Amino acid sequence: MDSRLTLAAREFASLRREKTIVLAIAIQLFVAAFSSLLVVGLVSLYAPGAAGGGLVVTVGVAGDAGGDIAPTVGASDARHVREYGSAADARAAFRDGEVDAVLVADRLSNGRTSVTALVPDGSFTTTVVVTQLKDALTAYERERRADLSYRLDRQPLDVPPERHGNPYFGFAYTVLVPALCFLPAFISGSIAADSVAEERERGTFDLLRSAPLSIPDIVDGKALTFVAIAPVQVAAWFALLSLNGTPIAHPVAALGFVVATTAVLVVGGVAVALAVPKHREAQLVYSFGAIGVFGAATLLPESPQNAVAKLAIGSATPTTWLTLAGALAVGVLGYVAVREAAARAWDS
Secondary structure, three states: OHHHHHHHHHHHHHHHOOHHHHHHHHHHHHHHHOHHHHHHHHHHHHOHHHHHHHOOEEEEEEOOOHHHHHHHHOOOOOEEEEEOOOHHHHHHHHHOOOOOEEEEEEEOOOOOEEEEEEOOOOOHHHHHHHHHHHHHHHHHHHHHHHHOHHHOOOOOOOOOOOOOOOHHHHHHHHHHHHHHHHHHHHHHHHHHHHHHHHHHHHOOHHHHHOOOOOHHHHHHHHHHHHHHHHHHHHHHHHHHHHHOOOOOOOHHHHHHHHHHHHHHHHHHHHHHHHHOOOHHHHHHHHHHHHHHHHHHHOOOOOOHHHHHHHHHHOOOOHHHHHHHHHHHHHHHHHHHHHHHHHHHHHHO
């Protein structure tokens, strides 16, 4: 065991000299340390409507039903309405930059209202404008349904009350936390593939065996470092997130999922390095393989991303715990299999 710990310490020392790895860890640390500040900006892309009154959208309204829709559009503090006598005047105002968008509302012969929207093309403002117009038109639709309810022959089912989730809360737990959990695991697998492939490419495995170390001992020493660094990073991220107001409900279980995922990816990296001795090719094969594994995992009853999010938010289900147990089992069995395969590959 002492020889394996010595090898693990050597691998850890070599990681500190890898500028790419240190930079990746620093970036993750920055994201976690300033999560509250970053989330405010990122949520504007994840859920533009969360900007609230930060940006007021000026909407030009025209058409013979413009007077009906204008009060609904102007009901929100995030929207300001300007009414025009004709659609041509509204479009001219849009071209001159007087309004951010145009809604032309016309009454049809069947009693319906046709609304044509004109919005800017290809800018960040477009996303915010479209979101505001969607909210306004949805509210107008609800009003029209209520006004025309007397035409119904029978009473439909009641529409459930509209509920609005907190976009900052949703982004932090469904995007930020899973990203900070799985990125270190992905990097650990990449390091494993590169390290083992480089040892094979340089022919230094025989030197390691003269320590003396068996092939399984070498795999143990390397895997100990690669699997251990991911949960240590994630534990630091969890602490920083908690300080920034994003507590983790089940940190130990979430870290267990990180360990299991890291073990699977490290096993995959070692297996790739055994099959592809050139480290550049091994990195390429590992990257495509890891992406494929994560893509395939979305087909499971509960994907790893959702499982981690549920553990973090405190809404884990029996399926979540089964997914965690399955990941741990796959990690352990995969590690044992690759360890024995490495021994047979060099003994043959």
